[in-house]
Each structure stands twice: as C-alpha cells, then as structure tokens.
Amino acid sequence: xVQRIGFVGGTGPLGKGLAARxxxxxxxxxxxxxxxxxxxxxxxxxxxxxxxxxxxxxxGSNLEVVAGADVVLITVxxxxxxxxxxxxxxxxxxxxxxxxxxxxxxxAAGPYPVPVAEGSAAxxxxxxxxxxxxxxxxxxLSARTLARVxxxxxxxxxxxxxxxxxxxxxxxxxxxxxxxxxxxxxPLRLAGPVEDLTTVxxxxxxxxxxxxxxxxxxxxx
Numbered sequence: 021x022v023q024r025i026g027f028v029g030g031t032g033p034l035g036k037g038l039a040a041r042x043x044x045x046x047x048x049x050x051x052x053x054x055x056x057x058x059x060x061x062x063x064x065x066x067x068x069x070x071x072x073x074x075x076x077x078x079x080g081s082n083l084e085v086v087a088g089a090d091v092v093l094i095t096v097x098x099x100x101x102x103x104x105x106x107x108x109x110x111x112x113x114x115x116x117x118x119x120x121x122x123x124x125x126x127x128a129a130g131p132y133p134v135p136v137a138e139g140s141a142a143x144x145x146x147x148x149x150x151x152x153x154x155x156x157x158x159x160x161l162s163a164r165t166l167a168r169v170x171x172x173x174x175x176x177x178x179x180x181x182x183x184x185x186x187x188x189x190x191x192x193x194x195x196x197x198x199x200x201x202x203x204x205x206x207p208l209r210l211a212g213p214v215e216d217l218t219t220v221x222x223x224x225x226x227x228x229x230x231x232x233x234x235x236x237x238x239x240x241x
Contacts, residue, residue, distance in 0.1 A: 022193050024048040026089030028082045029096030029104055031062040034120060037166025038093065038158060038197075039066045043074035044169055045196045050078045050085035054104070059085065069169060083107055091116045091193060093158075098123040098134060098141050105148040113151030116186045118193075119211070120158040121145065122218045131222040133215070142180065142211035155181035155190045156211035157202075159218045162231040172199030175233035178217075179203065180210045203241060 025042060027035045030051040039049040043066065051066060053059040056079070063079030070077065079085070086092050086108060096104045098121050121141035123134040138144045142156035157179040165173060177194045179202055181187040187204065194202035205214060217234060225232055 022047060022090045022189060024050065024089050025193075026050045026052060026085040026087075026092045028052050028086065028092060028094045028108065029100065030085075030093070031058050032095060033163030033167070034158070034161070035093070035095040036062060036066050036069070037163050038095075038120075038161070039077060040070040040074070040169050041166060041197050042193075043067070043070040043077050045198075046075050047196065048076045050080065050089060052080060052082035052085035054082065056081045056084070069167065071169070083111065086111055086115075089115075091118060091189065093118045093120060094145055095120050097121075098136075098144075101141070101144060101148060105145065109149055109151070112149050115152055116189055117145065117149055117152040117154050118158065118190055119145040119154060119156050122159050122215050124219045124222070130226060131219045133219045136212070139209065140211035140215055142208055142215070146208065153181075153183040153186040154208065155179060155183070155186050156208060156214060157190050157194060159215050160221055160234045161200075162221075162225075162233055164231045165233065173197055173233070174199050174235070176201045176203050176236050178205035178214045178234075180205050180208050180214055182208045201241070203236065203239065
C-alpha cells in the first residue's frame with residue numbers, strides 16, 4: 021500500500037486537490053517545486069485544506085520530495101517537462117512515476133490539444149525518465165471538484181501503463197479518492213486519447229459553466 025506520494029510540480033490546482041484528498045485518506049504527501057519556498061507554501065495551503073486530522077503534508081524542491089516516495093506524481097505543465105525532469109532522471113530509476121500531464125493550450129476559440137512527438141505526455145515523460153515505471157492517470161479530474169474535499173468525487177479515472185505491477189499500485193491509489201472508480205484502460209500507447217479527454221472536458225465546462233468529469237457507462241469492474 022502506498023504510504024507516501026511525492027509531487028513534482030505539485031503547487032498547481034490539480035496537485036493541491038489530489039494531495040489534500042490523499043492526505044485526508046492517510047497518505048503522507050510531499051509537494052515539490054523548482055523553488056523550495058513555493059513547495060513549502062503549497063504544502064501549508066494543502067494542510068489547511070485537508071484539515072487537522074489529515075496525514076502529514078510537507079514541501080520542498082522537486083528533488084527533495086521524490087526521495088523516499090512510494091509513488092511520484094508529475095503535475096507540471098507540458099512545456100515545463102524538460103526543466104522539471106532533467107535533474108530527476110537518476111533519482112527516479114525503478115520508481116513508479118504517474119503522469120497527470122495534459123498537453124494542451126488555449127486560444128480565442130478555447131482549449132486545444134498540443135501535438136506531442138512521442139504521442140502523448142506520458143510517453144514524453146517515459147522518454148525523459150528511461151528507467152522509471154511510468155503510468156498515466158488522473159488527467160480528467162476537475163481541480164475545483166477535488167478542492168471540495170468534504171464532498172465525494174463522482175468520476176472514473178482511466179489508468180494506462182505497460183508495467184502491470186505499477187498499474188495495480190496506481191489503481192489502488194486512485195481507489196483511495198472517495199467516489200473515484202479506477203479503470204484499467206490499457207497500455208501506455210493509449211495515453212494520448214486519455215489526455216485529450218481533458219481538452220474536451222474543458223471545452224464542455226466552459227460552454228456549460230460546469231466542472232464535469234468522466235463516467236463510462238456499461239462497465240462493471
């Protein structure tokens with residue numbers, strides 16, 4: 021069972037929301053940033069959101085927070101992958117690394133997917149961390165919904181990866197988010213379509229002023 025999660029770039033809304041909910045579920049979380057003081061401030065914000073009964077939340081540099089983590093979650097913007105991951109490649113060898121990165125951008129017409137040479141952000145993470153056990157998950161969860169920590173989620177989380185044991189760990193981790201149903205969606209090569217779901221959700225949420233997630237009908241795992 022996962023006891024400690026390290027977040028690379030966990031100072032944004034998605035990282036904060038996930039960390040707060042996992043802290044409430046009893047998992048120790050460590051929030052990283054390129055600037056340690058930002059990680060520390062984010063950790064203080066998350067601890068306040070999670071409440072006094074939650075597990076420990078700490079902050080520091082990205083390199084500091086991945087040390088000792090059972091699972092490392094990547095939540096940096098897509099265009100920041102190179103800068104964030106280059107110093108961590110050796111540290112993350114043989115480690116379970118979860119990419120929640122969405123390669124997207126915005127223009128006057130709204131969100132749109134950014135082409136990725138490797139086929140997906142998760143594959144790009146794997147290319148930059150060749151020794152890591154990379155899994156893709158948590159792309160489509162609404163940060164605003166996550167931040168409402170008193171309310172259960174109502175979402176499916178597709179999980180993709182080639183390392184069966186790493187995928188099982190991430191499925192179990194997703195199940196510890198109350199109201200989330202983790203689903204094994206297939207190998208890492210399907211990460212691109214899973215990531216693109218987020219772009220569609222953002223467009224829908226903008227149009228309907230909502231914070232919709234994903235539910236797949238007709239599945240009884």
